[in-house]
Amino acid sequence: MEPTIRDVARRANVSTATVSRVLNGRHWVAEETRAAVLGAVQELNYKPNAVARSLMSAQTKTLAILFPKVSDMFSGTVLGGVEDAAQGRGFSVIVGRTGGDHERTLGYLQLLAEKRVDGLIFASEVLRGEYAEFIGRLRLPLVVLSGESARPGTPTIRCDDRQAAYAATSYLIGQGHERIGMLYGGPHETPEQSSRLSGFHEAHRDHGLVVEPGRVLCLGGFAFRDGQTGGAALLGQAQGLTAVFASSDELALGVMSAAFKRGLRVPDDLSVMGFDDLPLAEMSLPPLTTVRQPLYGMGRRAATMLLDHIQGVQPLGGHAIFPTTIVERQSVRRV
């Protein structure tokens, strides 16, 4: 059996209370007894049981993060930031996949509630009213990352999608493009996505350009395949496009693939711009010009907000809007 605190106490000839005190370090203990305890810990190879500790402290030192999908680079990058922040403070992180599915999400929420995690990050999905209510009743600290909450006031981390799309579109216009297509979408047409659409339209308006019908396509998802089929459709239906702005990098790569199949070269015949700046943006040929969202930093920030709140450093609240930047690579040319 694993040694317990009682074994250590017996071995060091002290009470369990004393062992506990030296292990937690925030209490005076005579140097001599301290050494004896530490010695016993060493000899027995004792590892305090965090489960028992959690039961007392009502803290599990665990954060959870829920994604619609865990295996894409978007999730991976965000997770990297969350994990780093958490580990730095001795917390571990549970990651779950909702699949965008109602049942599954609710099931996970119930599981996390029972496990008494200390905080939750709900990522890149719309936090439905039902979820918000469930979490609210639990008084579980929550941050929504790159998504929107049905309940106003939920702390949220995101970038300014409207303005980012505005900047991207203006950039394309600045490069001389006047006939620009756009691909956006997602399973539920998130507010995030419609903000990007607004930015696209506003940029046109402010530059005195009109968006011909048929140049904008709303897709069922943000993945590569969606970009391929959507790109093919867009290139087929809209005449004379010189550029396409896709609202995710995967979508943009799909467009590049569709263009390639039509015998169009990027950027010579068609410019393509993405959104996110995932690692794959620089791996593509040509390297993708895109709007950078600091996803690692956003993940890190979400975790830090939660941790600051849990550890009483700072109450949870407020929205953090991260700045985006345009990363010029080689998929857009000046016309």
Next chain:
Amino acid sequence: MEPTIRDVARRANVSTATVSRVLNGRHWVAEETRAAVLGAVQELNYKPNAVARSLMSAQTKTLAILFPKVSDMFSGTVLGGVEDAAQGRGFSVIVGRTGGDHERTLGYLQLLAEKRVDGLIFASEVLRGEYAEFIGRLRLPLVVLSGESARPGTPTIRCDDRQAAYAATSYLIGQGHERIGMLYGGPHETPEQSSRLSGFHEAHRDHGLVVEPGRVLCLGGFAFRDGQTGGAALLGQAQGLTAVFASSDELALGVMSAAFKRGLRVPDDLSVMGFDDLPLAEMSLPPLTTVRQPLYGMGRRAATMLLDHIQGVQPLGGHAIFPTTIVERQSVRRV
């Protein structure tokens, strides 16, 4: 305060033992009392505290997985499989990043030990003797995934790297290539990587071909950047190469990028073949011909082995060697 089992018991006019019994379901309880308890649970919105339960059962229903890096697609894909298997059985998964760092790995191991996770997957890294010993003393069920253990007998999941590289090389030879370069490596030159190198050499030998010196380059990592610099070096130093076999997809994309910079077209001037078949393999232009490792399935299997063992279905043991397949896309041409 969160309601406890005592609150439920009081409300239903029964003992906590009875509440526990109806909640766990494996004990006869009169239908009437059962209903009363369930009603109280409902009214109080009671959620059993899994921490307390774990203290009793000595089971946390948690699996952990450690990667050198959490944000790449390799990890993401494996994680997808692990997460699905775990969730299906009511387990949650903690993911951690070791960064390939000794201190950090040991720190994580200590944390997981204290948290009393039920099983551990150690992924794509060499399990050093020191780690193996630490884990062994804990009697923590362990599976090494796509890596090798210093301690023989550790359950391991991987593919047959030697034979996969052999097949890939033979495929290239079969397409008429005779001057083939190879890029492999990683921070610690894992056995996995050297098996791939062996397969490369054996295929040449069996086809009566010799590998000229300078055609094989060992790199510091498997990432895109390594492929770019390594690819540039290889293309510079080895004359007349018609194909390059890279031991990861990212490496292969790096080679394509390096080739592009030298004005070489893939596959017209140079064929490139990768390893892994990550989602980005099909996103590249041209789509990458590669060796497919069923990473999702491997992750799923690793978790299932652990779960079967934990739940007493089947003792842990044995190695699982997954089959690889060659996925023909468009980065290799017949010469």
Next chain:
DNA sequence: CTGAAAGCGCTTACAG
């Protein structure tokens, strides 16, 4: 079929 009691491995007032 159900309850009283002990116990899982810790921590924390309360005394001394």
Next chain:
DNA sequence: CTGAAAGCGCTTACAG
């Protein structure tokens, strides 16, 4: 500075 005791929220023999 240190110990005895109670308690965190459950589960599980043991009786009845």
